[in-house]
Structures are given as C-alpha cells and as structure tokens.
Amino acid sequence: MKAAFITGHGGNEVVKIQNYTLPPRAPGEVRVRVHAATLNQVDLYMRNSGAGITHQLPQILGLDASGVVEEVDAADPVLRPGQEVVIHPGVACGRCEYCERGQTVLCTRIQFLGEHRNGTFAQWIHVPATQVFPKPAHLNWAEAAALGVNHLTAWRMLFTKARLQPWETVLVFGVGGGVSLAALQLAKAVGARVIATSRDDGKLERARAQGADHVVNSHSGDVVREVMAYTDGRGADVVFENVGEAVWPLAMRSLGRGGRLVTCGATSGDQPGADLRRIFVRQLQIFGSSLGTLAEFRDMLGFVGRAGLRPVIDREYPLDALHAALDHLESGTQFGKLALRIDGH
Incomplete structure (x- = not known):
C-alpha cells in the first residue's frame, strides 16, 4: 500500500x-x-x-x-x-x-x-x-477525519474539565488553530458567548463568521481590557488556551472570580509565572487536558450529528x-x- x-x-x-x-x-x-x-x-x-x-x-x-x-x-x-x-x-x-x-x-x-x-x-x-x-x-471525509483530534480535545476541555454552561462566557486564544476553532464551534453550539483572539485580523473576521461574539487582536489590542469591557468588568467564566507562556498572564487576568482555565498546549513555552495569590484569592481553577476518552468521542460524535456542526x-x-x-x-x-x-x- x-x-x-x-x-x-x-x-x-x-x-x-x-x-x-x-x-x-x-x-x-x-x-x-x-x-x-x-x-x-x-x-x-x-x-x-x-x-x-x-x-x-x-x-x-x-x-x-x-x-x-x-x-x-x-x-x-x-x-x-x-x-x-x-x-x-x-x-x-x-x-x-x-x-x-x-x-x-x-x-x-x-x-x-x-x-x-x-x-x-x-x-x-x-x-x-x-x-x-x-x-x-x-x-464529508475530510470534515469527519478532523473530529478525531481537535474536536475531541476541545470537547473534553470545555465540557468534562471546565464544565462550560450555556449562559457563560469563554475566552478562546489563537482561534485560527484547529483545536481553538473547534472550541469556538462547540461553545457556540451550546449557546455560550465566545471571545476569540488572534494576531491576524483576517482570522478574526473568519471567527466572527463562525459565530464569535467578540474578537480581539492579541498583537495590537489589549486582551484583558477588552474582556473586562465586554463582560462589564466581571471577566470570563472559562479561558481556553493552548499557547502557553506567551498568553498565560493575560489568561489569568481575564478570568472572573471562580473562573476556570483549561490548557492543552505550550507552544510558546511551558514555564509561565504562577501568580498564586490571584489563584487562591479569586478561587480560580486550572485544568490540564489532552485528547478524550472513548466515551467522550462517542458523545461528541452524537452531538455533532444532532447539531449539524461541520x-x-x-x-x-x-x-x-x-x-x-x-x-x-x-x-x-x-x-x-x-x-x-x-x-x-
């Protein structure tokens, strides 16, 4: 072969x-x-x-x-x-x-x-x-193949780990990448509000077309200020990130009280500052995640079929x-x- x-x-x-x-x-x-x-x-x-x-x-x-x-x-x-x-x-x-x-x-x-x-x-x-x-x-064949890594990873991160609810706001970093784009699609499919970031304005416009409620250029804009303004000073309920060290301080400061950060990558570095005081004062939760179980794959496939997600x-x-x-x-x-x-x- x-x-x-x-x-x-x-x-x-x-x-x-x-x-x-x-x-x-x-x-x-x-x-x-x-x-x-x-x-x-x-x-x-x-x-x-x-x-x-x-x-x-x-x-x-x-x-x-x-x-x-x-x-x-x-x-x-x-x-x-x-x-x-x-x-x-x-x-x-x-x-x-x-x-x-x-x-x-x-x-x-x-x-x-x-x-x-x-x-x-x-x-x-x-x-x-x-x-x-x-x-x-x-x-089609390509769309179906794409579910096996990105959408399964995003499913476990959003729903098993972060327990995202339909009335919540999730901040998704690096929306041009496959797993972040999958997170945008899945979060919107359950009714959550999504703030998406990218360094590329063209990708941000395409993210809007996919349903992003608010977008931020993470190179030219102030991510934390934009998140706080959009949420009336409350902060995001969930931060979804797979970038690592480069965005970690922004991710932590963008979370509201009791917020959850879930990560599956560290492409920009794996040794960010911890900011422990913020973690315990605001009672933040941090989750690591990768891929998903067989049961989560089954559940995600069923959801994709019912929602008509592509x-x-x-x-x-x-x-x-x-x-x-x-x-x-x-x-x-x-x-x-x-x-x-x-x-x-």
Missing part, C-alpha cells in the same frame, strides 16, 4: 511517500480503507525530532482518519464491512487502573497513532475495533503533496484543518 512515513528526523527530506507492507489483521482489529486524514502539530514534531515519544523508524504519520470498514471480526456487534467510520487516535491498554475506570485517555501504556504506532497517512490501517466509530452522516477545512491535499501540506501547517497561516485525500478520494 502507499503510505507516508518518516525514516529519520529533520525536515521534509525524511518524509517518504512510497509503498509499505501492511501486516496481517489481528483478531479484534478492523481493517479500514482510509479516505481522508488531517494534519496535526504532532506530525511536525515527529518529523522534526519525536523526542520523548517512544517510536520505531520507519514510522507512518497521522493521528486521525475517516474511511470505510473493509474487514472486521464476524462477531463484532457494531461494525460491518462497507460502513463509513472515524477513528479514535489513542489505543489504551484496557487493563490499568485508569482504563478500568473508563479514563482511557489517562492509560499508563496508551499508544497514539502516528506517534507510538503506525498512523493514518496510509491507504489502509488496522486498529482495535474499540477505536472505530460510525461517521456522522452529514460530514469542522472547518482550510485546504485539502493529495497524499503525494504531503510535503506542501507540512510546509503550510508549519507556516501557521491556515484557518481550520489541513486535510489529506488518501488514494484520490
């Missing part, structure tokens, strides 16, 4: 697109013919160094995907050949204390597609049947143009997801 994999670490020269032998399907696994996958920041990280992530070379890239079931155990109670599906990217061990509690995303031996095991940038993939879910019928796709590339797609992702100019069409679909 054709697949995109890294043979080492560096730049695009280590990313190869050529034939790769698919091993036999094991009992309990599903063979999925991949129609689309999307790019995530971790694809760049794996290409560049993969430091701290146990993996073997060559390594097929890609976390998320949508496609069609080609082969599955006859006794499987849910899946059948020909079914359109999406894939959850985190393969848990099923045996540790966290898995036994249903918190598969906290599994001590979890393996992520495209990181610890071969990923989705390939014509076929074998994954445990527990990772495969029916695709929302209203979505992930934003910035651009689609054929698999053979992965180098150009990686360059686009690295530029940071995208609004929404960059998708790969696998095998011409």
